[in-house]
Every structure is written in C-alpha cells, then in structure tokens.
Amino acid sequence: MTTICVDVMGADKEPAVLLEGVAAALEGDPELEALVAGDASVVEPFCAAHARARALVTTEVIAMSEHPASAVRKKRDASIVRAAAAVRAGEADGLFSAGSTGAVLTAATFGVGRVRGIKRPALSLSFPGTSGRSTVFLDMGANADVKPDVIVQFAQMGRAYARTVLGVDEPRVGLLTNGSEETKGSEMALAYHEALAAGNCGFSGNAEGTDLLAGTFDVIVADGFTGNVALKSVEGTGKFMIGRLKAAMGESLSHKIGMALLKDPLKKMASDLSGDEYGGAILLGLRAPVVKGHGATSARAVCQGTLFAASLARSGLCAQIADACEIAR
Amino acid sequence: MTTICVDVMGADKEPAVLLEGVAAALEGDPELEALVAGDASVVEPFCAAHARARALVTTEVIAMSEHPASAVRKKRDASIVRAAAAVRAGEADGLFSAGSTGAVLTAATFGVGRVRGIKRPALSLSFPGTSGRSTVFLDMGANADVKPDVIVQFAQMGRAYARTVLGVDEPRVGLLTNGSEETKGSEMALAYHEALAAGNCGFSGNAEGTDLLAGTFDVIVADGFTGNVALKSVEGTGKFMIGRLKAAMGESLSHKIGMALLKDPLKKMASDLSGDEYGGAILLGLRAPVVKGHGATSARAVCQGTLFAASLARSGLCAQIADACEIAR
Structure with a gap:
C-alpha cells in the first residue's frame, strides 16, 4: 500500500x-x-x-x-x-x-x-513536446533569485526526474536564456551557464523559450523568476489562442462547425499546457x-x-x- | 513624400x-x-x-x-x-x-x-490583446542586463508609442514579473518596480506572462533577457498549438475538415503572434x-x-x- x-x-x-x-x-x-x-x-x-x-x-x-x-x-x-x-x-x-x-x-x-x-526545493512541471518527448521544466517560481550552485542542483534534480519518471537514460539539460549561443545571456545567466558546464549534470547548452514545448531538451532549468515568467507566457498564449478561436465561432457557422470538429484535440492541448495530465506541479x-x-x-x-x-x-x-x-x- | x-x-x-x-x-x-x-x-x-x-x-x-x-x-x-x-x-x-x-x-x-x-534603444513589438486592446512590449532582447533608470526610459518610450501610434491617452504601464503583488519579483525586478513607481511614467503595477496577450496593460516593460524569454515562450506556444492541430488533421477526416473551416482565424492568429501585421519589431x-x-x-x-x-x-x-x-x- x-x-x-x-x-x-x-x-x-x-x-x-x-x-x-x-x-x-x-x-x-x-x-x-x-x-x-x-x-x-x-x-x-x-x-x-x-x-x-x-x-x-x-x-x-x-x-x-x-x-x-x-x-x-x-x-x-x-x-x-x-x-x-x-x-x-x-x-x-x-x-x-x-x-x-x-x-x-x-x-x-x-x-x-x-x-x-x-539547498532549495523547486517547482517543476513536465511539458509534452511537439517531438513526442517531454521536457521537465524547473523552477517555475519557488525561488525568484538563485545562486549558480542552486541552478546546478536544479539540473541534478531535473535529471533524476527525467531518468526515473520519464525513462530517459541520458537526459539533456538546457538552461533557459535569450539565445542558443553560449555567449548569450544576462550576467546571471552567463554565471549559470558556467556553473552548469562545470557541474557534471548532463548540461548540453542554452535553451530558448521556443524549446519549452519542442521536446529538444529533457530538462530545462531557470531561476524561479524567469521560469515563472516563461510558464505564464505559455499559459497566456494558450488562453489567447483558445479565446481567439472561441471568438471566431461567433463570426460564422463554418467556424462554429470547425470548432466542434476540433473539440477533442483542443481540449487535449489545453490540458497538456495546464499540466492537468499530472494533476499539478511537483515540488522537487x-x-x-x-x-x-x-x-x-x-x-x-x-x-x-x-x-x-x-x-x-x-x-x-x-x-x-x-x-x-x-x-x- | x-x-x-x-x-x-x-x-x-x-x-x-x-x-x-x-x-x-x-x-x-x-x-x-x-x-x-x-x-x-x-x-x-x-x-x-x-x-x-x-x-x-x-x-x-x-x-x-x-x-x-x-x-x-x-x-x-x-x-x-x-x-x-x-x-x-x-x-x-x-x-x-x-x-x-x-x-x-x-x-x-x-x-x-x-x-x-x-541610454539604450529597445526592441519592441505590439501584441493584439484578447480584450481588443493592444499591448506594446519592450525590451524584446536588445539589452540583456539593464539598470532601473533604463527600465524607466523603456516605460517612457513605450508610453510615447502607445499615445502616438495606438492612440491611448493615458497608457497603463506594467512591469513583467513573477506575480501581480508588488512584493513579488527577483531583487532586480523589485528595484525596477521601485524606480518605475518613482518615475512619473504611467506605472500601474506588476504584469505577469499571462498579461502579454490579454490587453490588461498598454505597455509592458522588461529587461531584454526576461523580455526575450517571454517573447520566445509565446512564439513557441503558438507553434506548439498550430503543430498539434496540424498533427490532429492526420488522425481523422473530421479534424481535417475542422482545420479547413478554421483556416482563416488560425492564419490571422499566427500572423498576430509573429508581429507580421506590422512587418516586424521596432527599435525605439x-x-x-x-x-x-x-x-x-x-x-x-x-x-x-x-x-x-x-x-x-x-x-x-x-x-x-x-x-x-x-x-x-
């Protein structure tokens, strides 16, 4: 039991x-x-x-x-x-x-x-990727400011999650930043990059906001401030798109029929984006x-x-x- | 001419x-x-x-x-x-x-x-809001790290844009952060909040990622690191959703017909999210x-x-x- x-x-x-x-x-x-x-x-x-x-x-x-x-x-x-x-x-x-x-x-x-x-527990969520691979994302907002050694722990925790729960042997860990080149980033992100590269934690480079739902990384780490902004941007975009489609239903009968035909995939998508498939976020x-x-x-x-x-x-x-x-x- | x-x-x-x-x-x-x-x-x-x-x-x-x-x-x-x-x-x-x-x-x-x-020019884009009001968003990535006085200039530039281009008399300026309460934020975001509140720039409080496409603010400011992460998260979510709907077309004939019926609103949405309505971003x-x-x-x-x-x-x-x-x- x-x-x-x-x-x-x-x-x-x-x-x-x-x-x-x-x-x-x-x-x-x-x-x-x-x-x-x-x-x-x-x-x-x-x-x-x-x-x-x-x-x-x-x-x-x-x-x-x-x-x-x-x-x-x-x-x-x-x-x-x-x-x-x-x-x-x-x-x-x-x-x-x-x-x-x-x-x-x-x-x-x-x-x-x-x-x-x-040092710090982190809130994490796993996103379904376009590629069919999921991505574990942390920290979603438990710790607004974190030091580079804490980001390395986030990577280790994310990696353990990807191995144990998602069944990925060698998880690829990405750092959420403003460009894929390693020279890109705020001063803090550059410090995170350096610590991750030295951290023996499966780090494989910078990730961008576009990678969150693309399945290009198994784990994406960020401080809780950046992570929360990204997560809510994803959430807001989902709401915006669903809202726009719903508004289009009022414009014509064919839009209304189109929405009815796409009800299931739209519902699945909304559930995937909200993390409801897992019932919520995990405190790792x-x-x-x-x-x-x-x-x-x-x-x-x-x-x-x-x-x-x-x-x-x-x-x-x-x-x-x-x-x-x-x-x- | x-x-x-x-x-x-x-x-x-x-x-x-x-x-x-x-x-x-x-x-x-x-x-x-x-x-x-x-x-x-x-x-x-x-x-x-x-x-x-x-x-x-x-x-x-x-x-x-x-x-x-x-x-x-x-x-x-x-x-x-x-x-x-x-x-x-x-x-x-x-x-x-x-x-x-x-x-x-x-x-x-x-x-x-x-x-x-x-002090620093900023890349900006205006998003269409669910409410029918647009939001000017800056900086989208021209300056990864910025000081609080620069954020105040971003607010002033965004406000001038909202007045001149969007025709809003008293633009409401928001700061992109990880929670609507004024106590929320990274140390840097809290310093931005303080400078904006003292800056006579139409500041009306913290905005979240969910506000980017909601039309709740006329201007949303962020440093270029945070702004770029948010922008690419929006872009990635748009791609994810369109990709999922396209994949659903292969699952059944009714999904295929649904997509055909919704072609116009989906196209409009993709164009709105990419900023193509304006042909690109403005360097303010x-x-x-x-x-x-x-x-x-x-x-x-x-x-x-x-x-x-x-x-x-x-x-x-x-x-x-x-x-x-x-x-x-």
Missing part, C-alpha cells in the same frame, strides 16, 4: 470537488490509501464511506489571500501544515494539495523537509513527493495528482535525487 | 522576396519613396523599373552568422551600415531591414543615432524609426514593415520620445 495525504481544504474549489477526486483515485488504484486532511465535517463522512481512506482531522485552513510564511507559522492546525507533518512522521508517503502555492511550498519545505544537501527536492494542484482544480486533476504522487512515491525519485546530489558533492 | 530606406540584403530570404515587398509598399502608398540598399545587380534593375525607388548601391552584406559588432565595424560598405548612414544624413526618414538582429541593432544604434538622453529610442523584420521574412511582411516605418516617420513618434525623456529629466 502507498499512502498519499490529500489536503482537501484551501483550494478555490469546495472540498467536495477534491473529495470526488480522491474517491476516483482510490477507485483507480487498489494499492492506494488516502489520508484525507480537513475539517471533521468534511473528511469524517467521506472516510466512513470509503475503504482505504483515513481521516486526518484539522481545524484550520490557510486561505489564498494569507501571507504564506506567517500563516504556516501561526496556524499549527492548518490542513496543509498537518498534512506535511503526517508525511514527515511516516504516516503518508506523499502529499497532494491544491491550496495556496506559497503555503504549500512553505509548509512542505519545513514540514516534509528537504533531501539532505538540497523534498524527502517525499509533493504535488501542488491548481487552486482552481477539478476532480479529475485531484485524481491525477493523487495517483501521480503515489507513482512518484513508488518510483524512488526522492532517493534518486538524494543520490544525484551525493555524487555531485 | 516620406522616404524609407530598405535593406534588401542579409535576410534569410533572397533579395527578390524583399524587392517584391518594396514594390507592394510603393503601390500601396503613393506618398512613399524607397531608397533601396543592396548590390548593384539587385537594386539597379528594380529602381529603373519603379518610379519613387532610388538605388543605394552597396558592395558588402553582413551574414546572419557573423559577429554583429565586429562585422558592422569592418564592413563599412555593408547594406545595413550604409542604410543607417543614409538615414542619419537625412536621405531617408526611416529604415526597414530583415537582416541579422544584432547587426541591425548595432548599425542602427551607431549609424542612425540615439535620441538625445536615451533612435532618431528615426527602424523596423526589424524576421530573417525568414515574406514579401507581405516587408511591405507591411516598410509602410509601418513610413507611418511611424509621419507620426512624429521619435520627437514624442525625445519630449517624454526631456520632461522626465
């Missing part, structure tokens, strides 16, 4: 949506056990009705609007804080939450704890897998995210990351 | 493609005169056959692969170098080139010259308008870019930028 602790509070959606996702995950994976964290009135009836579901009754919730660090410090009985503590105590093998990104990051980093030697560098879903999550994304956390727990990814960083030191 | 100097060499495409674009521009605008820079064998027959076209015979070309600064220094008779000098000498009111970005930037900055007081901060087309340009883009350079020359944008920067000092 693999136990995943699911925080069903603190998302933009009602706990009922999250519980529906947990139920689907339990049904989909007979080797899964869920530790469901939330208010007694929410989790107890659910756990009574579902085999392999145990309640972790909590009394507080961290809202999206709260300052993450101070809320995590003050609300000792918040669902996400208790969920992280349960993972640390060995009561669960991984965690899924669709709460505030800052709160999940803070609670998980301090609660679950970092892999020994890891912690002692157990932590998957962070969108605040505006869906039952399907919660199901996928919970199953994904379970598969990550079984994959031994965290041990691989620990090994990669041990070897590199 | 407005004269635009068009560099017909140095693009990835044959000069004939560029000449076709110049011919279309001359046909479209009876008040336009073209000064056509390139090899004698290319430009002389064209100018003999077209009224309002004069030849600027040059003997050298800067290739895409050459190092921009040293090529501009060494090749004194390169088409882009001579074109910039012709603008400075008052023989033309603006410039269009689809040559190497670095060479166009260098030759134009030194050849055409900067507006008095402007120089004494005359310089429009830089894609290396892999088309006759249509050359035509649009040449007409756009002429309309910018007539708009008085460069004087507006000079005024904005005088006032701010």
